[in-house]
Amino acid sequence: MVKKSKLKKTKLAFNVGATITDPGNSINNKTGSWRTLKPVKNPKKCTNCSFCWMFCPDMAVTEKFEIIYDYCKGCGICARACPFGAIHMEKDDK
Numbered sequence: 001m002v003k004k005s006k007l008k009k010t011k012l013a014f015n016v017g018a019t020i021t022d023p024g025n026s027i028n029n030k031t032g033s034w035r036t037l038k039p040v041k042n043p044k045k046c047t048n049c050s051f052c053w054m055f056c057p058d059m060a061v062t063e064k065f066e067i068i069y070d071y072c073k074g075c076g077i078c079a080r081a082c083p084f085g086a087i088h089m090e091k092d093d094k
């Protein structure tokens with residue numbers, strides 16, 4: 001065992017862990033850049049039932065049921081959840 005007096009005193013800099021220093025910063029992370037498929041809504045078939053808004057795991061559907069492509073990851077859940085076939089998935093060539 002090393003005696004306490006023999007331990008060198010050092011100055012270590014640690015990053016703060018498990019702490020959110022900038023609340024709400026996820027808005028800066030444009031997760032839509034990961035997408036390979038994108039949902040496309042047909043407004044003529046949409047009945048405003050809100051299923052796409054409720055089921056989107058990324059909150060990428062607005063309350064007016066428009067898709068926010070900056071954050072949509074292209075999972076396709078909204079297209080599967082839409083009971084009226086108003087959303088289909090297409091290849092995203094961005």
Ligand code: SF4
Nearest residue numbers: 046047049050052082
């Ligand atoms: S789930 Fe389909 S019909 Fe319902 S609001 Fe969304 S796009 Fe429109």
Ligand code: SF4
Nearest residue numbers: 056072073075076078
């Ligand atoms: S494809 Fe997925 S992430 Fe994009 S709007 Fe639909 S449910 Fe949300």
